[in-house]
Amino acid sequence: CQFEQSATQVTHQRRRDLLDRVCKLYSRKRHVLTPDDLKHLVVDDVHGLLYCYVPKVACTNWKRVLMVLTGQGKYRDPLKIPANEAHVSSNLKTLAEYSTSEINYRLRNYLKFMFVREPFERLVSAYRNKFTRQYNTAFHKRYGTKIIKQHRRDPSLEALEKGDDVKFEEFVYYLVDPHTQREEPFNEHWERVSSLCHPCVIHYDVIGKFGVDQSIKFPSSSKSTRTTDNLTAKFFHNISPFYQKKLYKLYRMDFLLFNYTMPSYLVIR
């Protein structure tokens, strides 16, 4: 009697196999996880789930779903949880908060999952969200002022002070500048998924793909503002081949690990 795997199981098995191969080929020697590496792993002890959250990959909605699952009656409808509350970290426990033996137990026994998205779509989405909206003053102050100071020629005093008109090109110069990461780790909104979730060390059972897995429906109401491939292409229009190449190199592991091909709009293919 033959066991027939469902198409979904086959898809996920293939994704895991590819990831393993890429890890073997490209990732440096196995590193031991520190608590800092586990900050993005959300724990659901009731259902035995570990979820690596990746900002800009429908993560607010997934956190809402997990809050309903773990809230034990506090929340019943994911859509009724305000976005700001879904982002309050104290509402969800991360694996970093557990002892070593508790961590190991959960890594061995829980269902581990994550959701990924085409790396440059995610990047443009982060740029649009953090730098082109008037209300994101915290990001303008924290990152915008720094980006303009270091990557704009003759900036105005106002731009230096407010940091609210960062161009996509300037954001790219900031990302590929080696000084940036020497100073501090990337913000989680543009940090690579491979660095947030450590998929070469943690063996995820399920890797969902935003925009590909049709069966995954997010309780989303913001379809119109979604960053699509075509929109992403527009943003890359202004980026020179030199910087396109540098940026691709920076995000290369995320392309390879999760089977995204180099975008056709790049001029470096």
Ligand SMILES: *[C@@H]1O[C@H](CO)[C@@H](O)[C@H](O)[C@H]1NC(C)=O
């Ligand atoms: C990688 O993606 C291509 C299409 O872009 C697909 O045909 C192929 O099956 C995928 N490979 C894996 C291992 O998922």
Ligand SMILES: *[C@@H]1O[C@H](CO)[C@@H](O)[C@H](O)[C@H]1NC(C)=O
């Ligand atoms: C995206 O661009 C391609 C070619 O540049 C075009 O054929 C396609 O219709 C566009 N899609 C959308 C949704 O605008």
